């Protein structure tokens with residue numbers, strides 16, 4: 200990989216060997232060392248002279264001419280103080296991570312002086328990948344060290360023998376590498392600080408450009424041979440900025456997520472798996488799915504959308520979950536409808552793997568979950584939190600319970616800003632008052648706002664009309680509810696009255712009967 204890489208080593212080794220055998224008398228180690236010392240001393244002398252010349256010429260010769268002379272003079276001695284690292288694309292059969300990282304890192308170091316660029320696009324990726332072509336050089340400066348990168352591509356021809364047909368053919372192959380040159384004095388700094396920095400930067404760049412994927416079971420039928428998860432680019436535009444939800448809750452959640460991803464060492468120290476559970480609950484259309492997309496976009500985590508109803512057993516569940524990647528969000532939507540989770544007593548009896556059970560799911564969250572990866576987030580959604588088994592809700596399983604509520608005044612402002620690009624309007628006061636009086640979901644408001652193209656007044660009037668209709672309906676509903684309740688109360692009162700009457704009638708009858716027979720008379 201470095202200066203002792205195959206190419207350079209084999210070249211110097213071959214020339215060294217051929218010289219050795221060509222020489223009649225092999226020099227002793229001492230004489231080689233003394234020759235080297237003499238050479239190094241001369242080189243130092245020349246360098247000092249160059250410095251002297253530079254000092255003198257700086258006073259006599261114009262700047263531009265000086266640079267030209269020095270660069271051609273310096274070229275004579277540069278090789279002796281330069282170190283070259285060869286970073287090959289492959290390290291044996293496996294890809295060399297430093298090569299990959301250099302490619303990514305250098306794509307951000309392109310300057311107008313470069314003549315040739317290579318452009319490519321990976322399947323399903325949105326962005327183009329631009330990097331320099333072979334033979335092109337990129338200069339970089341790191342903590343005062345000047346470095347020169349060069350892409351090298353060597354074509355080799357291999358002979359392929361076809362033993363069946365007794366024929367031979369030649370095949371071309373490419374050996375790609377990047378060559379990094381710098382002053383030898385900085386070898387340690389480059390190896391210990393610069394290259395790790397390149398690796399770190401490339402990781403961050405990849406992360407920035409990462410396209411979030413949505414994995415789902417798709418054609419899953421219990422057969423794991425081809426890998427159970429299929430994936431597509433998420434492409435969901437929802438972000439925390441576009442989400443209409445309680446601003447304090449939103450900030451709390453964002454802080455919680457940011458804290459979570461920074462806490463690798465913390466989780467290690469306290470001996471807890473690096474995972475976090477969120478329960479999103481609220482009526483349909485309040486943005487639970489949109490919030491999951493916003494979380495994924497915020498963290499650049501892939502989503503695994505798990506449909507529990509398509510699974511047959513706990514072992515299916517385990518195999519599926521252990522094949523999810525790190526830095527991902529596992530989503531189980533409508534957890535109350537997925538399996539008969541509320542019937543824990545019944546399900547608890549089934550400890551086998553032949554069925555999908557709540558205990559199987561809980562075991563995974565608490566047990567296997569811990570050992571099968573890092574930076575995992577699990578999200579359950581439900582429209583009916585009250586239907587869930589308390590075991591699922593206890594702290595440690597679902598760390599944060601997030602209530603996605605009906606649209607509020609602040610939520611409306613966010614939607615108006617997203618859809619109509621306005622921050623205020625004279626109709627806002629009336630809309631905000633109406634929104635607090637009725638139950639309307641952000642989805643309903645969004646739907647109304649989408650009905651009109653760019654006409655802010657019509658859109659807001661539409662919302663006012665919609666909310667007023669909702670309010671009237673609510674009033675009618677509550678009136679009829681009052682009527683219904685009144686009727687129920689009256690019926691109940693009448694029933695009680697009748698019961699009372701019938702009890703009285705019965706007791707009077709009994710009294711009369713007793714009086715007739717003489718029984719019950721106090722003697």
Ligand SMILES: Nc1ncnc2c1ncn2[C@@H]1O[C@H](COP(=O)(O)OP(=O)(O)OP(=O)(O)O)[C@@H](O)[C@H]1O
Pocket residue numbers: 441442443444482483484485486487488489490582603640641642643645
């Ligand atoms: N809080 C919100 N902020 C912004 N847009 C929202 C919000 N809630 C709903 N919407 C809009 O309504 C659409 C449907 O919302 P979404 O699917 O996220 O709701 P949900 O709570 O997951 O519903 P369900 O429980 O039926 O799955 C979204 O695509 C979005 O356009």
